[in-house]
Amino acid sequence: MLILDLFEETYFAIRANKVRSGLTILGIVIGIGSVIAMISIGQGAAGSIQSSIESMGSNLITVMPGFQRSFSQVSSGRGSAQTLTMEDSESIAKEVPGVLAVAPEISRRYQVVVKGQNTNTQVVGTVSVYPSVKNVEMDLGSFISDQNVDSFSKVAVLGPTVRDDLFSENFNPVAQTVRINGINFKVIGVTKSKGGTGFGSQDDVIFIPITTAQKFLAGSDTVSTISVQAENSQIMASVQSGITNLLLRNHNISDPQLADFSTLSQQDILGAASSITKTMTILLAAIAGISLIVGGIGIMNMMMTTVTERTREIGLRKAIGARKIDINFQFLSESVMLTFTGGILGIILGWILALAISRFGSINTKVSFSSVVLAFSVCAAIGIGFGYWPAQKAAKLNPIEALRYE
């Protein structure tokens, strides 16, 4: 039998039972549509999490103090030690190759007061390169300059949330005075909003020169975090190990297991986040996949009914010379055509759903080419898989018995 004959036979057979074929196809449409929509939600979520992590700065390596171990072996927890100093920060900048910028910071929460209004917020002492390392942009005024740092200036840059809390929205607080822990600071700028990112808002913060913070607020010359920006993403790993080796040497520690600091690269965070979203996508797709299997069983059910109904026709086709494989292909091609039609409609439906979710929901969905390819191959597999048994059943019929079938 020619391929074209096969298509013609299949077309006429499916058209002969429009309603039944349509309902069976609907099962596949819903299955494929939900798989496409679910994968698009998963990939959209992955994309938005990735972009919010990247908004914290690009090619970033964060160095934090390690455990503070007292003689009583009681650990006060990671990050509690005060082992990082300005010297560490300066030597990273000087000695580790591939480092673009280093921004040490010391942060602590203080009560901040302005004429009766007050709030408790994160006060970050840092240096002039901080905005470029951490992707901070200025809305009003300017950021802390090198001169401010060198001269222990009592100047402050407000995050937009702090500005809103202490003054009012859209107020220009430049040249106003705020009291942090009882010390007056002059406001020199306001940063642009970065939005909540789920890792603590980066808008609810006040920046002051690091030297001022160490001398007047903290009273020590340690730093709480050193943010290092690598030149590009390829050398992140070598920069990270360069920092680790340098600090181990500077701190006279021979065993890396006992390091009094830890480094965390942005890649690590991205990797963790993407593995979470990948798991979520697989979970969503698996749930949608169940409906696809149900659709496939619908196909098998219809094909079984069709084979039984058309037993006499199969008998006749065999009597006039159809081989087993002709009958087998005829019914297989019917189920494949049903699933393919359902698959194409399902992809369209899934796409529309994804667009609707982007438009009316909060998640920015993304239909990828690979999910369409996946859906199509699953369709073909279902068509062949669930059509195989009915087709085999038809091909194995005895022509004499089939012709007598009532």
Next chain:
Amino acid sequence: MIEVKNITKVYKKTNLENRVLKDISFSIDHGEFVAIIGPSGSGKSTLMHILGCLDVPTSGKYFFEGKDVSQLSDDELADIRKKKIGFVFQAFNLLPRTTVLRNAMLPLAYANIPRDGREEIARESLLSAGLEEKHFSHMANQLSGGEMQRVAIARALVNNPTVIFADEPTGNLDSKTGAVVMETFRKLNEQGRTIVLITHEKYIAENAKRKISLKDGEIIEDHANFRSI
């Protein structure tokens, strides 16, 4: 052309052996019009299934055009049926909701005849089966019984078979239409076609030139039908 030698057919049901055909031998030549007649249960349908290559005998030899076909596989039998044999059934067995022309063309698809030539061949055989051209585009289920059987005859003719087997072709028709259908078979025989008719009605068998009577799986009579000649 058709030669059977000592064929038997035994159906086994658990412990019961049912010998449907017992040691049957005969031969049919080109151009013959043979009626195989017998009451129900005489084994005539089983015999036709073996002659029509739908089934194989339990023992004995069956030579079709000199070739032993008694031990062939299902697919090899299918190839013989598709090239050499045409069937006409009591229940017509046309594809419903399908045009007359497509019904008649069906065997050509399995025989891998090029698509362009098929309609021409189907039209010719429909005409020689005595169907009027105005019915060609009708759906098979819209036709009368006599017309349906003529479509079935055309379908049997379309591959230009060596032999046509007609299994109770008038069983579902009234006597008048039945007579017209038998007339069609007689004409085809006059054109040189070999026809094997299976029936249980004597007056239908009268149309054939030779009668083989079966009873309980054995041939009890085999003689020329002088009235027909």
